[in-house]
Amino acid sequence: MRPVWAERLDEGFDQHLRTHHESLATTLGDISPVAFACAVWRLAGPPTADPGYLHRHPRVLTAVFTPSAWDGTLTASATLAAPWPAAIAWPRDWVADRGWRDWPSLFGQYVDPTARDIAAVPHLRSTLLVEAPVPFTDLPPAPESAAAVPEAARLALAVLVREASALLTPILTRLDAATRPG
Template identity: 55%
Template sequence: MGTVRAVWLAGHDREYEEHIRDNLAEFAGALGDIAPVEFACTAWRLSVAPASSPGYVRLHRRILELSCVRNEWDGTLIARANLVSPWPAALDWPRDWCRDENWQDWPDLFGQFVHPAERDIAKMPYLRASVLVEAPVPFTDLPPAPEHADQDVPGAARRAVSVLVRQLDALLTPIVEKLETRAGAPDAR
């Protein structure tokens, strides 16, 4: 298997910074915050949002969703990722629970896992397994939140997202590699 990356930068800095400038209002509550967490979470949300096409951050095909949120308990940074997973071993074999139903896994469209269409669900049953990852992410390397909107908010957002990409890739790549290995195993579907 080649090198697997879970999260990487794929967009252009200039386009991303323009996108940030167009959405400065999103940062209103994070500017001047002593902790960089809320600012980084906002920058992250704008980096993976569909509106930021062609997209500044790319995710491995197994990652359905990846968000960064502020922990309400202590203000730290938490990553939440939902990943496509093979069926659990208890359901994969033996398949006596199927009762000859033609259960379907995640649809794969042009190499991407997608949700099945309503018309498909009306015809056959689906069992789509996923794994929810919730983990703390160190925030000590994040740049400080700018004090005001007239400071370099786009540059700080780009730097924050770069740090998050590095940390989230380190966190999720071993999990993605294991899921890819399991899915490609001879006894896997």
């Protein structure tokens, strides 16, 4: 199975953080590490950093971390490209020779069909929405100053990558196995 995320944190990441320091300014010195970690996650990926410093599994369409609106703890939300549900996957008598298509892929990444594709044939794309609380006790404290941001950001991303992987890997493994030919 491919890893859920691969980190590519280099000097460019540190410069990227300095360029977007205003996005982190309100989180510095916060008593909770959650807001800082969520802000760093947003900065590490598209659209802020394109292609991003975190490369995700092809089925992961979106992945965000946010402070819970209920109590401020850490919440993950991910949208995954999924195969058709079993109820419609077989038999396919419902397709009525219309040429229904599933998720298109480009270089192994699941993508939205183009307007041209949709004009030619119908598409049915299934997704799964994962929303879950995430342990945050291993997050580093929010840094007190801008000078401490790069180290704290790297640590925070390592924790978020680990937790996202723990949450999503079992699901992605099953999805990949379900769509493997043979």
